[in-house]
Amino acid sequence: MNILIISVNNELTDFELWQNFxxxxxxxxxxxYNRNLSPLYHYGMRMLQDEEVVRDCLHNLFVKLWINQKNLKPTNNIKYYLISALRNTIINYKNAEKRFQKVELNEAETFDLKFSVESEYIKKEEQQEKMLKLSEAMNKLTARQKEVxxxxxxxxxxxxxxxxxxxxTKKGTYKLSARALEALREVLNVDKAILLALLMAWKR
Structure with missing residues (x-):
């Protein structure tokens, strides 16, 4: 299936767009596809670090969506739905390749959290230094901590x-996030408020 890059009404909500699909x-x-390709690609690359395989997984994901459209449930958050589906697609790929024994991500796997420090928000030298330190601290986290x-x-x-x-579980997710934040806070030697501010600036 060839996916054409044609735009429809950008004002449609996720729920409306999904219903049309x-x-x-x-x-x-x-x-x-157009709205969600970028976040899906970046998420896939952080799991696999292999551009060709990530693109194959994305292609397979959208082909499967089209084939199974009549059996899919409604959603009002398409990006969340697709990231979850892509994660399963990548895990299935890993199992098929016999790279890993377990279906779920484990601590031995990688999740890449490298990110650019070239955005407008961090052009000042002091802010750039803080973001570089955050990047270095991220590398000390486990794969699942990075992912959360x-x-x-x-x-x-x-x-x-x-x-x-x-x-x-939701409780397990809270705990994983809390451990990740505490690990980052200790490495950076900053209080939680400053750490959260850095994380909020990360995407800008």
Whole structure:
């Protein structure tokens, strides 16, 4: 299936756009693809660090969505739905390749949290230095700690969504996030308010 880059009404809500897609509207599928390709690609690259494989997983994901559209449920948050689906697609790929024994992510796997320090927000030397230190501190986290930080502060998902994506309980997600924040706070030697401010600035 070739996905055409054609735009439809950008004012449609996620729920409306998804409903159009479920009715077999190919333009709606293209719009879903256009709106969500960037976050999906970046998330996939952080899990796999292999551009060709990530693109294959994305292609397979959208083909599967189109084939199974009549069996899919409504959603009012398409990005969350697709990230969850992509995560499962990548895990299935890893299992098929026999790279990993477990279906779920474990501490031995990688989740890349490198990010650019070239945005307008951090052009000042002092701020750039803080963000570089944050990047270095991120590397000391486990793969699952990195993933929960990414989903929470970069993709701005809530704990219920993160719990479902990562196959955790909501309580387990809170604990994982708290441990990750505490580890970052200790490495950076800053209080929690400053750490949260840095994380909020990360996406800008």
């Amino acid at each position: 479920l009715k077999g509207d190919r333009l709606a599928l293209n719009e879903i 930080i990414y989903l929470k502060y970069y993709e701005e998902m809530d704990y219920d969504q993160i719990a479902e994506i990562m196959d955790l």
